[in-house]
Amino acid sequence: MVLVVHSDWSNTLLVGTIMKPYYQDKWVTIYHGDCREILPTLEKVDLVLTSPPYNLGNSVKGSFYGGKGKGERIEYLSHDDDMPYEEYRTWQHDILKLCFILLNDAGAIFYNHKPRITDGIFDDRKDLLPFPIRQEIIWDRCGMVNFSGSFFATNTERLYIIAKEEWKPNKECLGWGEVWRITPETDNPHPAPYPIKLALRVIASATQVGMIVLDPFMGSGTALRASLNLNRRCIGIEIEEKYCEIAAKRCSQSVMELNIDS
Secondary structure, three states, rough: OOEEEEHHHOOOOOOOOOOOOOOOOOOOEEEEEEEEHHHHHHOOOOEEEEOOOOOOOOOEOOOOOOOOOOOOOOOOOOOOOOOHHHHHHHHHHHHHHHHHHHHHEEEEEEEEEEEEEOEEEOOOOHOOOOOOEEEEEEEEEOOOOOOOOOOOOOOEEEEEEEEOOOOOHHHHHHHHEEEEEEEOOOOOOOOOOOOOOHHHHHHHHHHHOOOEEOOOOOOOOOOHHHHHHHHEEEEEOOOOHHHHHHHHHHHHOOOOOOOOOO
């Protein structure tokens, strides 16, 4: 039973809550539900790696805003990706505040989002972050289709780092720089996946073996799969049960070979 004693999600206290995982083993815990309800019940973590729905109005895949597959619309099963902007910004602020509370003293959040052009004006989406940004990693997708014709094709996304004071990237990864050239993932049932190589890079550079990685917008479980490959414990939250099932199956497979640097 959940008892909410404060209406502000960023300060919500849950009393007498027992959250039953959708899936759990020695390394992986998956929860099915709204991350705003589940986050306050979790243990401390070392890294939050997440990519929320972009609120692009169910855009067409392959466009400036879309992902794979020209002409197919990005549509979520349990989420309307066309929220009023102030509502969307408040939603993101509240979730990031809950995530920041969970970080250990040397923890960090890597928040993936995509710039957009609205009414002819470039928006880097930094106003979605309620905390100062430690650094901005540019994800170069190595190509993009542009159907508009009113601007140069934009082939980058952002990884914004929100970090506790004691956090530092691993020394052996500093040479990767701040522009990461990684092609998108195409063989994935989720409407807007990010590539496992991107997740591997983040986790390898930001954590040590045995640490805990959290993704509050788990999707098909890319961050969790990457965590397993690198011997990190991981927690995922997903509101759509279909993707909980996919992620659980993905995480139960044997560890795959790594290819992080190239």
